[in-house]
Amino acid sequence: MRLQFILDEISVALRRNLAMAISVVLVTLVSLFLLGMGFLAQRQVQVMKTYWYDRVQVSIFLCGTDSTAASCAGGAASEAQKDEIRTDLASPQLAPYVERVYFEDKQEAYKHFKEQLGDSVLSDNVTADQMPESFRVKLKNPEQYEIVAQVFADRPGVESVEDQNQILDRLFALLNRLKLYSWCLAAVTLLCSVLLVSTTIRLTAYTRRRETGIMRLVGASNFFIQLPFILESMIAAAVGALLASGALVAITHFEIQGRLSRSLRFVNYVGTGDAVMIVPWLFLIGLGIAGVSSFLALSRYLKV
Incomplete structure (x- = not known):
C-alpha cells in the first residue's frame, strides 16, 4: 500500500511539473555528457601514451650534401663516421640505455615519406636523394633521451638529433588542457544541475504543502513524506544519465x-x-x- 501510494504521488507530481522535470533531464544530460x-x-590520452611511447625513437640524422649545420661543414657523412656512430651506439656506455638500433638509408626514408604524405604536391617534388640518412634508436627508457643526445650532438657527420618524445609531450599537453576544459565546463553545468534540482524540489514541495501537512497529521514520518520528492528528481536524473550515456x-x-x-589511421583511438x-x-x-540535492533542499525548506 505504501509503495503504491509513493508511486501514485510520483506519477502525479511528474505530470504536474513536466516542464521542470524536462529541464532537470536536459541539464543533467548536458552536464553528464561533458x-x-x-x-x-583522459582515456584517449592513456591509450595514445601507451601506443606512442612504446614506439618513440631518437633519430640521429646524418649530414647530406645540402646540409647547412655547422657539424656538416665537411659535407655528407662518410662511411667512417657512420661506423663510428654504430660503434658508439653499441658501446658499454650506451648499452644500458639502447634497446635497438636501425639504420634508415635514403630509399627507405623516401618510402616512409611517401607513405605518410601519399600523393600530395609536396611528396611529388621530393626525390630520394634529398632524403637524409639516419640512425633510429629505440631506447629502453624514452625519458633518457638527453644521454644519447649529448653523445652525438654537434658531432661531425651528424646534422641533428631529434627526440619524438618532445613532440608527443606537446601533443599530450594539449590533450590534457582540452580534458581539463571539458571537466571545468562539466563542473559548471553540474553545479547548475544541483541548483536546478534544489529549486525544483522546493517549488514542488511548496505547491504540495497541503498534502504533506495532512500526511504529517496522520503520523507519516519525515522520510516517508520526503521520499516521493527525492525519487522524482532521481528519475529525472536517471533519464538524463541514460541520454548522456x-x-x-x-x-x-x-x-x-x-x-x-x-x-x-596512425592514431589508436578509444573504443x-x-x-x-x-x-x-x-x-x-x-x-x-x-538524491543529495533533493535531500538537502527538503531538509532545509520543506516544512512538515
Whole structure:
C-alpha cells in the first residue's frame, strides 16, 4: 500500500511539473555528457601514451650534401663516421640505455615519406636523394633521451638529433588542457544541475504543502513524506544519465571509431568498450547529485 501510494504521488507530481522535470533531464544530460567526454579524453590520452611511447625513437640524422649545420661543414657523412656512430651506439656506455638500433638509408626514408604524405604536391617534388640518412634508436627508457643526445650532438657527420618524445609531450599537453576544459565546463553545468534540482524540489514541495501537512497529521514520518520528492528528481536524473550515456556511446562508435579512425589511421583511438565503462559512473554521479540535492533542499525548506 505504501509503495503504491509513493508511486501514485510520483506519477502525479511528474505530470504536474513536466516542464521542470524536462529541464532537470536536459541539464543533467548536458552536464553528464561533458563529464563523460572528459573521462573519455583522459582515456584517449592513456591509450595514445601507451601506443606512442612504446614506439618513440631518437633519430640521429646524418649530414647530406645540402646540409647547412655547422657539424656538416665537411659535407655528407662518410662511411667512417657512420661506423663510428654504430660503434658508439653499441658501446658499454650506451648499452644500458639502447634497446635497438636501425639504420634508415635514403630509399627507405623516401618510402616512409611517401607513405605518410601519399600523393600530395609536396611528396611529388621530393626525390630520394634529398632524403637524409639516419640512425633510429629505440631506447629502453624514452625519458633518457638527453644521454644519447649529448653523445652525438654537434658531432661531425651528424646534422641533428631529434627526440619524438618532445613532440608527443606537446601533443599530450594539449590533450590534457582540452580534458581539463571539458571537466571545468562539466563542473559548471553540474553545479547548475544541483541548483536546478534544489529549486525544483522546493517549488514542488511548496505547491504540495497541503498534502504533506495532512500526511504529517496522520503520523507519516519525515522520510516517508520526503521520499516521493527525492525519487522524482532521481528519475529525472536517471533519464538524463541514460541520454548522456547513449550520446557518449554513439559518438564513440560512429564518429571516433567510424569516421575519425578511417581518416586518421596512425592514431589508436578509444573504443565503444571504453565509453561503456564510463556509463555506470555517469549514472552514479547523476543519481547521487539528484538524491543529495533533493535531500538537502527538503531538509532545509520543506516544512512538515
